[in-house]
Amino acid sequence: MTRGLRNLVISALACVVLTVSASDARHTDAQARRSGATYMSRSLQAMQSDPAINPAMLWVKQGEELWRASAQAGDQASSSCSACHGDASLSMQGVATRYPAFDEGLQHPVNLAQRVNQCRIKHQKREPWRLEGTELLAVESYVAFQSRGMPVKPVQDDRLKSFVQRGAQRYGQRLGQINLSCAQCHDERAGLRLGGNLIPQAHPTGYPLYRLEWQSVGSLQRRIRNCMTGVRAQPFPLGATELLELELFLADRSAGMPLEAPGVRP
Numbered sequence: 001m002t003r004g005l006r007n008l009v010i011s012a013l014a015c016v017v018l019t020v021s022a023s024d025a026r027h028t029d030a031q032a033r034r035s036g037a038t039y040m041s042r043s044l045q046a047m048q049s050d051p052a053i054n055p056a057m058l059w060v061k062q063g064e065e066l067w068r069a070s071a072q073a074g075d076q077a078s079s080s081c082s083a084c085h086g087d088a089s090l091s092m093q094g095v096a097t098r099y100p101a102f103d104e105g106l107q108h109p110v111n112l113a114q115r116v117n118q119c120r121i122k123h124q125k126r127e128p129w130r131l132e133g134t135e136l137l138a139v140e141s142y143v144a145f146q147s148r149g150m151p152v153k154p155v156q157d158d159r160l161k162s163f164v165q166r167g168a169q170r171y172g173q174r175l176g177q178i179n180l181s182c183a184q185c186h187d188e189r190a191g192l193r194l195g196g197n198l199i200p201q202a203h204p205t206g207y208p209l210y211r212l213e214w215q216s217v218g219s220l221q222r223r224i225r226n227c228m229t230g231v232r233a234q235p236f237p238l239g240a241t242e243l244l245e246l247e248l249f250l251a252d253r254s255a256g257m258p259l260e261a262p263g264v265r266p
């Protein structure tokens with residue numbers, strides 16, 4: 001076989017393997033897909049759905065204050081999020097359903113938190129908020145809340161394709177000393193117990209969410225890093241492209257499911 005032909009065959013094979021593993025990993029039957037919330041007790045489900053008792057609403061409220069606050073003390077009101085975007089219940093409605101998305105300025109995909117930080121840097125001329133810090137989680141929760149109940153709608157953008165594919169590949173790769181892949185738990189063993197915990201299907205529809213174990217709101221990246229630590233793998237750092245690729249794949253896999261942010265989990 002010539003070198004060119006061999007390369008062609010290898011890449012064709014790689015393509016087949018990729019599509020097979022991606023479609024295996026995906027719960028294609030919409031009926032079979034379940035949010036992690038559906039595995040929870042009734043009282044936790046009620047806590048998630050009722051804003052009056054959902055602890056994450058404290059973050060949403062703080063996010064709303066930050067939305068209106070000007071970025072610099074004593075500064076003209078023009079530097080606030082609301083000065084440019086107005087009423088979030090209108091301007092931010094549906095925005096969270098299509099993140100992660102491709103950012104023109106960075107020429108790279110960003111998740112919703114990273115997108116908010118782009119406005120901090122570009123439009124407010126401020127330091128970005130710390131990833132996983134209270135301010136960023138609060139504003140992200142506030143923005144995500146404006147899409148509650150709306151279906152996940154990943155953007156069809158050719159520039160995202162290779163990232164989604166790498167995420168799918170990563171999802172199928174064994175990790176850590178325990179040597180299990182995301183798929184081996186979340187596709188093959190979803191609904192079973194691991195120690196005391198039920199294994200959910202890993203849909204990202206509730207994030208950011210309040211986790212009782214954290215006693216706090218946390219991001220999807222924090223959740224994925226927890227799973228990596230769980231299999232004794234070195235977790236990718238917050239903000240890493242590898243995590244973003246997994247987020248993109250998970251969003252693709254949950255397309256059409258309703259957003260529940262901010263969610264609640266045990």
Ligand code: HEC
Nearest residue numbers: 036180181182185194197198199200202203224227231246
């Ligand atoms: C050993 C099994 C296991 C592996 C491997 C694993 N997870 Fe998890 N994952 C869990 C369990 C169990 C939970 C439920 C949380 C809990 O109660 O600890 C969870 C929760 C999640 C959730 C939250 C879902 C929700 O409804 O809030 C996401 C997202 C997730 N995992 C993604 C991943 C990704 C991505 C990988 C691969 C990098 C991965 N997980 C690897 C066991 C695993």
Ligand code: HEC
Nearest residue numbers: 078079080081084085095115116119120122123124139143
């Ligand atoms: C000076 C005006 C300005 C300010 C202040 C500003 N933004 Fe933006 N924002 C924009 C513009 C313009 C865009 C469109 C993309 C771009 O050019 O950056 C945008 C885009 C966004 C998006 C993505 C919307 C989408 O449809 O994908 C989000 C989310 C967002 N901003 C949130 C915020 C938040 C939160 C704040 C406050 C922390 C903020 N913005 C402050 C001007 C602003």
